[in-house]
Amino acid sequence: MDAINHEDRFEEKLTAGEFIEPKDWMPEIYRKHLIRQISQHAHSEVVGMLPEGNWITRAPSLRAKLVLLAKVQDEGGHGLYLYTAAESLGISRDELLDNLLTGKAKYSSIFNYPTLTWADIGAIGWLVDGAAIMNQVMLQRTSYGPYSRAMIRICKEESFHQRQGYEIMMRMAFGAPEQKAMAQDAMNRWWYPTLMMFGPPDRESPNSENAIKWRIKRETNDQLRQRFVNQTVRQAEYLGLTIPDAKLKWNEEKQGYDFSEPDWVEFKSVIQGNGPCNRDRLAARNKAHKEGAWVREAAAEYSKKTAAVNAA
Ligand code: 3HC
Secondary structure (H helix, E strand, C coil): HHHHHHHHHHHHHHHHCHHHHCCCCCCHHHHHHHHHHHHHHHHHHHHHHHHHHCCHHCCCCCHHHHHHHHHHHCCCCCCHHHHHHHCCHHHHHHHHHHHHCCCCCCCCCHHCCCCCHHHHHHHHHHHHHHHHHHHHHHHHCEEHHHHHHHHHHHHHHHHHHHHHHHHHHHHHHHHCCHHHHHCCCHHHHHHHHHHCCCCCHHHHHHCHHHHHHCCCCCCCCCHHHHHHHHHHHHHHHHHHHCCCCCEEECCCCCCCCEEECCCCHHHHHHHHHHHHCCHHHHHHHHHHHCCCCHHHHHHHHHHHHHHHHHCC
């Protein structure tokens, strides 16, 4: 089949809502777009383990520790699914990890903020995983087969993540006044960084046009952000927590809340590496990678040996 037919076939599959699979012909620019997005998604999962991992040894009860441990382990597994999906596009794991460890690749800005109190762990589960779910449920319908299948798998676990965070926030919001104050403080600090997770406003999103055209994204950054706000306001009201936005107001006409946008100057600064924890996160990932070298060598040696035995 020549390139012109390949293009037609690619477009036909997209229009028919069929998956593009690793062995299918795809435009180089589509492949590169997917590697960029899927790898940064994977990096986000792995770096996201750090702020929460900080609190495993300080969880207020054995149950809370077990639940948080399970959640952090899940995030590592999500990273694995996504690195594997990225590798199906022809990039090696080593190159993917090198892009993260050298700071060449992005990961979600949200993980460059510190987790100062136990309420932050509740806010991350409730707000951050809540935002991630909103985005990832949409990505279950993405046009690239391996990415969609990874999303379906991941979304099953994300709802547990959000529930565990909301449970922490309920315990604190309905607890002692000091606990409620701690929950409100976490709400204040995590609200706008969470809104940034959906990406810059559509008017400033260089990748969204292609992402929508190629059905990688099925909704835009602003549409998902709006849906997240509409859903979260009611949850905050139930907790008796105040969303730190004086502009927040129900708009009957648009059937959604009017709300203040995050500080996009702060957003740009954080994704350029100047957030409160960027340096710590990258240092922690590089340290873990260095300390894990022996595991990778042993696994490589083992697979070489078993391959030799199987070949004999
Ligand atoms: N943090 C860091 N970088 C961001 C960002 C964020 N919150 N939002 C956007 N960016 C970057 C984009 O990567 C892009 O830079 P690049 O071209 O160098 O990659 C630039 O800002 C412009 O943004 P666009 O909107 O044009 O880019 P996209 O079309 O890629 O949209 C996105 C950004 C919505 C994050 C999209 O990439 C996406 O949906 N990614 C998959 C979901 C994801 O990565 N989620 C991260 C959180 S995962 C998580 O939270 C784990 C959970 O278990 C806790």
